Amino acid sequence: MSAQKPAQSDDPIELLADSMNVWVGKLSDIVHKVIDTEPIRNVINWARMYSLWPVNITTACCSAEFGAASGARHDLERFGVLPYGSLRQSDLIVIEGTITKKMAKRLRMIYDQMAIPRYVIAMGDCAISGGLFHDSYSIVNGAHEFLPVDVFVPGCPPRPEALEHGIIMLQEKIRNSKVYPQS
Amino acid sequence: MTTTDKPAQESTLGSPSPDEPGAQTLTLSVGPQHSGSGHMRLIVELDGDIIINAEPDPGYVHRGIEKIIELRNIIRSIPVIERPSIIDASNLNHAWVKAIEELQGVEPPARGQYLRCLLNEMNRIMSHLYWLSIYGVFLGHTTMFMWPLGDRELFIDLAESLTGARITYSYLVPGGVRRDLPQGFAEEAIKRTEYFEKRLDEYENIFFKNPLFTSRAKGVGVLSRQRAIELGATGPTLRGSGVDADLRKDEPYAAYSELDFKVHTRPDGDSYSRVMVHVDEMRESSQLIRQILEKMPSGPVRRKAPIVVPRGEAYGRVESARGECSFYMIGEGGDKPYRARYITGSYRNMAAISAVLQGVRLADMPTSWWSIDYWPVEADR
Amino acid sequence: MSLSHEREDNLIKTLKENFPTDIKDATVMRRSRINVTVAPEKILDIALFLRDKLGFDHPTGVSAVDYNRESRFEIVYHLASIANPAQRDILINLKESVPRNTPKATSLVRIWPGVENFERESIEMFGLQFEGHPRPEKLFLNDNWDGPPPMRKEVRFPTD
Numbered sequence: 001m002s003a004q005k006p007a008q009s010d011d012p013i014e015l016l017a018d019s020m021n022v023w024v025g026k027l028s029d030i031v032h033k034v035i036d037t038e039p040i041r042n043v044i045n046w047a048r049m050y051s052l053w054p055v056n057i058t059t060a061c062c063s064a065e066f067g068a069a070s071g072a073r074h075d076l077e078r079f080g081v082l083p084y085g086s087l088r089q090s091d092l093i094v095i096e097g098t099i100t101k102k103m104a105k106r107l108r109m110i111y112d113q114m115a116i117p118r119y120v121i122a123m124g125d126c127a128i129s130g131g132l133f134h135d136s137y138s139i140v141n142g143a144h145e146f147l148p149v150d151v152f153v154p155g156c157p158p159r160p161e162a163l164e165h166g167i168i169m170l171q172e173k174i175r176n177s178k179v180y181p182q183s
Numbered sequence: 184m185t186t187t188d189k190p191a192q193e194s195t196l197g198s199p200s201p202d203e204p205g206a207q208t209l210t211l212s213v214g215p216q217h218s219g220s221g222h223m224r225l226i227v228e229l230d231g232d233i234i235i236n237a238e239p240d241p242g243y244v245h246r247g248i249e250k251i252i253e254l255r256n257i258i259r260s261i262p263v264i265e266r267p268s269i270i271d272a273s274n275l276n277h278a279w280v281k282a283i284e285e286l287q288g289v290e291p292p293a294r295g296q297y298l299r300c301l302l303n304e305m306n307r308i309m310s311h312l313y314w315l316s317i318y319g320v321f322l323g324h325t326t327m328f329m330w331p332l333g334d335r336e337l338f339i340d341l342a343e344s345l346t347g348a349r350i351t352y353s354y355l356v357p358g359g360v361r362r363d364l365p366q367g368f369a370e371e372a373i374k375r376t377e378y379f380e381k382r383l384d385e386y387e388n389i390f391f392k393n394p395l396f397t398s399r400a401k402g403v404g405v406l407s408r409q410r411a412i413e414l415g416a417t418g419p420t421l422r423g424s425g426v427d428a429d430l431r432k433d434e435p436y437a438a439y440s441e442l443d444f445k446v447h448t449r450p451d452g453d454s455y456s457r458v459m460v461h462v463d464e465m466r467e468s469s470q471l472i473r474q475i476l477e478k479m480p481s482g483p484v485r486r487k488a489p490i491v492v493p494r495g496e497a498y499g500r501v502e503s504a505r506g507e508c509s510f511y512m513i514g515e516g517g518d519k520p521y522r523a524r525y526i527t528g529s530y531r532n533m534a535a536i537s538a539v540l541q542g543v544r545l546a547d548m549p550t551s552w553w554s555i556d557y558w559p560v561e562a563d564r
Numbered sequence: 565m566s567l568s569h570e571r572e573d574n575l576i577k578t579l580k581e582n583f584p585t586d587i588k589d590a591t592v593m594r595r596s597r598i599n600v601t602v603a604p605e606k607i608l609d610i611a612l613f614l615r616d617k618l619g620f621d622h623p624t625g626v627s628a629v630d631y632n633r634e635s636r637f638e639i640v641y642h643l644a645s646i647a648n649p650a651q652r653d654i655l656i657n658l659k660e661s662v663p664r665n666t667p668k669a670t671s672l673v674r675i676w677p678g679v680e681n682f683e684r685e686s687i688e689m690f691g692l693q694f695e696g697h698p699r700p701e702k703l704f705l706n707d708n709w710d711g712p713p714p715m716r717k718e719v720r721f722p723t724d
Binding site for chain 3: 241413415416497498509521524563
Binding site: 056061110 | 247266329331332334335339
């Protein structure tokens with residue numbers, strides 16, 4: 001809410017800055033193109049693939065199997081999946097089961113606050129289509145109704161192996177994706 | 184985590200009278216995206232870092248199960264009523280079939296009753312282990328997160344060989360259970376329970392005697408005996424406050440009247456007591472599994488029961504891992520209940536959260552409320 | 565299991581002696597399950613008597629049932645006893661009926677603080693009103709559902 005600026009400034013420094021901005025924009029386009037080429041892109045995607053940190057949000061009962069998958073026998077950390085407290089430093093939302101209308105609002109808020117690139121795994125039948133509860137008055141029938149979902153993991157609840165498979169599929173998707181998403 | 188100052192004009196640092204009660208309080212909203220909240224939100228009012236009031240905000244997992252089971256027949260409802268607490272599915276399932284059997288007047292055969300108890304006790308251990316691992320996370324003790332989840336898989340394997348599913352069994356049906364023991368189950372179960380009891384001793388050394396745990400649990404979050412009773416607390420929360428109430432003893436169902444076990448209580452009512460009640464119960468359940476396998480009679484596992492809810496009322500209650508789980512069922516003679524009220528242990532213990540958190544430091548909040556063993560999915564239903 | 569219901573019958577007898585007119589119906593449903601139907605205006609006295617004289621100090625839940633054909637709601641308090649170890653297994657269903665068009669009842673939070681959440685749930689799920697309830701707000705349905713109280717029988721959802 002600063003004071004209104006005149007449309008065209010006489011200040012030479014500001015004029016210079018404006019033209020610089022144009023040049024910086026063009027330069028960054030070029031840099032983006034260079035980074036998005038084969039060898040550099042592979043390195044960046046490799047780094048992204050193996051540091052998928054999910055947000056600490058649990059929506060329903062599939063969290064029990066997510067817990068089991070993070071635990072000693074399955075240990076998701078060997079895929080680089082480490083549940084993390086701060087959503088600003090996270091890359092992934094694993095939607096664990098039924099999404100109520102109340103939770104859907106919060107999920108969207110969390111997704112919007114996360115830094116790009118961000119990924120979504122919908123785990124369990126309820127997060128795909130409402131599952132057992134699709135009649136109910138208080139749930140959203142599927143995560144795709146309000147979030148762009150990358151991988152669906154079916155099951156009620158999915159076994160930890162299924163979740164691991166879903167994460168490997170997401171890693172494959174990242175391997176073949178561009179460094180800068182089109183926006 | 185978002186912070187909002189409650190009285191907007193008084194909350195500035197230069198507030199004239201800091202001694203005035205309420206002048207310096209701060210309202211924090213913890214969750215649902217928070218490592219110490221789970222599937223719910225806690226609205227916490229703070230004075231300094233002491234909690235003066237805490238309100239749970241449930242409903243993030245409210246799925247309208249009571250309405251759904253009014254619309255489906257009793258067999259199709261079994262998976263639905265298991266979902267609120269899939270880490271403790273068998274006990275919830277037991278409450279459901281018990282209410283139906285009370286109305287139908289069907290008594291399952293003896294072997295079926297023993298098999299029910301077997302899966303119930305395995306589930307109790309699994310549920311307590313899952314709870315203990317999350318307790319470890321809340322305390323920042325990563326070993327205590329990994330070990331219980333690893334040992335839980337021992338029992339998950341057993342349950343899978345018995346029922347075919349890892350955690351959602353739908354094993355109990357009106358009239359008995361779905362299938363008999365697989366070959367070699369008893370030997371494997373005895374081996375695993377004995378190993379598990381040795382592991383509990385190791386937990387003792389690394390965790391339950393660890394000052395990291397004791398200094399943050401002893402004397403923290405006290406729930407007095409009187410308060411626990413009048414708030415309707417149940418399960419380990421009630422027993423942690425010194426009340427020896429356990430439905431397996433008070434109103435023996437299934438095969439529990441023929442089994443020998445103790446009800447463990449602790450008198451102090453703090454976080455530490457509640458944790459240790461869970462640990463004692465795991466030992467007891469482990470011993471019970473061996474006892475059940477030893478005493479199990481031969482015979483059929485299931486008796487024919489009609490898919491019908493006769494006219495009348497029934498109140499089926501069982502002791503689940505988180506306390507009493509009950510169904511108040513009203514039948515009209517159809518294949519669906521007219522009304523099936525679903526009251527779970529966590530739902531009843533929700534009232535204890537505010538009582539436990541009063542006077543606790545904010546840093547001890549996650550461990551204090553989690554010591555109640557409140558599973559938000561089970562409470563919201 | 566014995567077929568006699570001695571303890572249950574004694575409890576009913578004591579209740580009927582103390583409240584001869586206000587108890588409309590009291591039956592033994594089955595072993596250790598008692599149904600007591602009372603007049604709604606007297607429920608506070610009877611609840612106090614149950615808690616202080618008979619030892620039913622442990623509320624295990626509150627249910628509401630919609631009998632739309634009889635145009636009434638039934639509110640059921642499920643009560644257990646911790647104080648008296650001899651009747652730990654006994655569960656009393658304390659019932660009252662309120663008319664469907666004016667569903668007003670007396671809150672029993674001052675007798676059993678544990679029923680607060682259950683009564684709040686009945687308020688949002690059935691549209692009941694409890695006089696003297698400390699927080700008559702929504703519990704589960706905030707942000708979840710804005711329509712009529714969902715557990716009423718006339719509210720239908722697509723079944724399968």
